[in-house]
Amino acid sequence: MQTTIFNTPVITPVLRLIARLLLKLHGWRVVCDRQALKLKKYVLIGAPHTSNWDGYYFILAALKLGLTPQWMGKDKLFRFPLGSTMRWFGGIAVDRSKANNLVQATVDKFNECRSLIIAVPPEGTRGRGERWKTGFYHIARGARLPVVCGFINFRKKELGLGPVMGMGENLKMELARIRDFYRDKIGKYPEHFTPPA
Template identity: 75%
Template sequence: MQRTIFNTPLITPLLRQVASLLLKLHGWRVIYDQSAQDAKKYVLLGAPHTTNWDGYYFILAALKLKLVPQWMGKDNLFKFPLGGMMRWFGGIAVDRSKANNLVEGTVNAFNRSEELIVAVPPEGTRGKAERWKTGFYHIARGAAVPVVCGFINFPKKELGLGPAFRMGENLEAELKRFRDFYADKIGKFPELYTPPI
């Protein structure tokens, strides 16, 4: 496993203390469902995703909860001069211009790992989208791992981990579960949120 902000000896324990302090100073509360905290391998949703601030708070919460997540981002985020830093923050570059089998590659990564958290923003963008991208569902089904509902709620200043859901065969039924869970979670710019449909 590559060294990231979440698992670098000596540095990460210090950063966890800094993250807890920053969350307290910002007035944010991190909450979690025990089913998510106990899981070792899962797909972590990040929603609603309406601003770059989501990433900042995601990193603080992950440090506080002692998670070691990896996340997928557009490959142009990983170019010089910021590429190394993005990887250290747990990023995995995704080239959207090429037809690559991201689902299969991620399933294989889960199958090779004893512990792995892959964070996915199902909206695929900070702006308004037509619908959720469903790659997370196919990854979870293919790797037989749960999907954990990572969330942020700006009005209440809450973020964290919701329940861990095992994915059934009916995609529409699963999307309804996510729609119900995220119904009261509000992003910084609510008009940009794309609910699961």
């Protein structure tokens, strides 16, 4: 397993205490579906994703909950001088310009590991897009794993893990279920949110 901010000996326990303090100072509450905490492997949706602040709060919440997630980001984020730092924060570089089979590679990674959480921001960008990217769904189906709805709600100053959802064969129906959950979750810039469709 890759050494990250979430599992570095000595440092991570200290960071967990700092994360709790920062969340309290910011006035944010972390809520969690308890079923999600029992799972060792799942695909974690990260939405709404409308600001760089989402990542900051995501890290604080993951530290508080004792999670060890990894996340996918544009390969540009992983270039010198910040590459090693981004990896330490749990990042996995993704080259979107190449026609590589990211879904299958991620499924294979899940199959190799006894414990793995991969966070996927299905909006793909902080600006408003046409629709969600459905890689999270195909990864979950391919690896036979559930999806957990990670969320942030700036209006309520609340974030955490929502329901655990098994993904059925009908993508349209699954997106409708997910859309219902995110209906009242408000990003920092609501006008930039791309709803599941």
